[in-house]
Amino acid sequence: MNAVKNNWKKRIAWVLTICMIQMVIFQINGSKVAYAETAPPSALSLEVKSAILIDAATGQVLYEMDADTPRQPASMTKMMTEYLVLDAIRDSKLTWDELVNTSKYASSVIGSGQMIAENEKLPVKDMFALMSIYSGNDGSVALAERVGGGSEDNFVKMMNDKAKAIGMSDKTSFNNATGLTRADLKDYASKTYTGENLMTARDVGILAKNLIKDHPEILNYTKITSQKLRPADKAPMTNWNWMLEGYKDSAFRKGYAYQGLDGLKTGHTDEAGWCFTGTAERNGLRLISVVMGANTEAKRFDETRKLMDYGFNNFENKQLVNEKTALDGAKVASVKKGVELEVPLVTKNAVSYIVQKGETATDLKVETTLVDESKRVAPIKKGDVLGTAKITYKNNTQSVDLIADADVEKASWWRLMFRAIKDFFVNLFSDIKSLF
Known part of the structure; x- marks a missing residue:
């Protein structure tokens, strides 16, 4: 009886050993495939004096x-x-x-x-x-x-x-x-x-x-x-x-x-x-x-x-900012002589970057600049360019136009006159309040 048990133990041990060897081989082979597909730049071992790889659309260096x-x-x-x-x-x-x-x-x-x-x-x-x-x-x-x-x-x-x-x-x-x-x-x-x-x-x-x-x-x-x-x-x-x-x-x-x-x-x-x-x-x-x-x-x-x-x-190639997106810090722009005093802003185009496959791209830095207020005067048509945004991801910067997302009609002289009167009294009371 003990001999039978020992034989079974030996058989089980051999099976487990073979399985473990197969798992090791699989892991080694698998790691080689993964390495070939995701090899870091240092692993390229280029036999040249100088080299560079870039994205043709943006110039982003890979x-x-x-x-x-x-x-x-x-x-x-x-x-x-x-x-x-x-x-x-x-x-x-x-x-x-x-x-x-x-x-x-x-x-x-x-x-x-x-x-x-x-x-x-x-x-x-x-x-x-x-x-x-x-x-x-x-x-x-x-x-x-x-x-x-x-x-x-x-x-x-x-x-x-x-x-x-x-x-x-x-x-x-x-x-x-x-x-x-x-x-x-x-x-x-x-x-x-x-x-x-x-x-x-x-x-x-x-x-x-x-x-x-x-x-x-x-x-x-x-x-x-x-x-x-x-x-x-x-x-x-x-x-x-x-x-x-x-x-x-x-x-x-x-x-x-x-x-x-x-x-x-x-x-x-x-x-x-x-x-x-x-x-x-x-x-x-x-x-x-x-x-x-x-x-x-x-x-x-x-x-x-x-x-x-x-x-x-x-x-x-991954789209990180969609077309017609309102960006934080530049969702509206002030407008002079319009029925409305502000107009919503969105990006004119989508913005794409080259990212590593499977990467969740975050940490976008956005810097916006509006056109001079002398050019933000009603009437304004939807789609008019009112500024630009510089969007940076991993030291790669792209620019995109910021456009009006609505029409703004020019205010009538009557509306402008009452607005001016209102502003006058608001400023007056503000000045009086500051005296006390």
């Missing part, structure tokens, strides 16, 4: 690594060249079909491109494709000279002015339209703008954000995997961006193709290393990543994947 050290950006410089060309088209100073001449400088510049001959004329749209798809230095110089009134130096001044206008730091400076070094350009290096092109990763992110915001059509070019420059060309221009979603069926690039990725700009020189500004959109969330100084061509894409995975796995 990750950064040495993002404020100025470095040579190589051909990522061309994003500013693209920006100014698209500005010129928007402002009717240039058209897509206008023929652009190729100078001796443009035709002889080294590096990527070397596809157009001196005095060859191509439409802006083809030059732009050469620059944006194939990173053509020749097309970039030709367009820069055209927009700069025949001078790349004039164009460089526009580049530096634009950098200041969109909030890039004084650590950023441009001296050519391509991102090539002075040694690469040799006799064509600027005599006016010395030094090398420099940008911080943060400034590259600011440039990319504003480029996409002001000219979303840029993505129609940057997402193209290959395209012929001229119909008669035997071989197409091939995009250097291996991560384009369009490469998902490519025999050579499908291992790098990334869901939703449609831009933006690669760059490489011996001095800069391998650089890449990527942008991808999933479920209404567009991210922009920047890596600078990778040591191989493939590594810049591997590290970008880490950044993008971290962003899409851990963050979501």
Whole structure:
């Protein structure tokens, strides 16, 4: 009998041991999955010199690594060249079909491109494709000279002015339209703008954000995997961006193709290393990543994947303030010469932030400013802008207009007269009362 009991005890012990081992294995595996999905920034272990990950809509920073050290950006410089060309088209100073001449400088510049001959004329749209798809230095110089009134130096001044206008730091400076070094350009290096092109990763992110915001059509070019420059060309221009979603069926690039990725700009020189500004959109969330100084061509894409995975796995776009919301401290605004003396205020638009998935967003800081009272005079229409609110969440600030939530009619002269009489006597009695 004791032997039977002992056998049962041994069996139960074995079952419990096996269950405990399975539970431990499950917990270990489970923790690995959870860690992969919610890995903190310190766990990314990026093998680059600088990096940043931002929300394309707001510029909110989700990750950064040495993002404020100025470095040579190589051909990522061309994003500013693209920006100014698209500005010129928007402002009717240039058209897509206008023929652009190729100078001796443009035709002889080294590096990527070397596809157009001196005095060859191509439409802006083809030059732009050469620059944006194939990173053509020749097309970039030709367009820069055209927009700069025949001078790349004039164009460089526009580049530096634009950098200041969109909030890039004084650590950023441009001296050519391509991102090539002075040694690469040799006799064509600027005599006016010395030094090398420099940008911080943060400034590259600011440039990319504003480029996409002001000219979303840029993505129609940057997402193209290959395209012929001229119909008669035997071989197409091939995009250097291996991560384009369009490469998902490519025999050579499908291992790098990334869901939703449609831009933006690669760059490489011996001095800069391998650089890449990527942008991808999933479920209404567009991210922009920047890596600078990778040591191989493939590594810049591997590290970008880490950044993008971290962003899409851990963050979501969340509406923290609804449209037409009355904010504490600014629920009404005084009105002069109206039937009513106050008008209710609400936010014009909703305000959204990027938050960690599952996070309950609280601790919003709100700072409101009303327009001068000289502008808050009846009649006021529902929807009129009467102020702004700066809403801050975790050091990220957005502004939203405050609008009237009702009409306020102008008071008649009769009503205004009696109101003035009433105010006179109220003030008089108040003054008399203060004497005692």
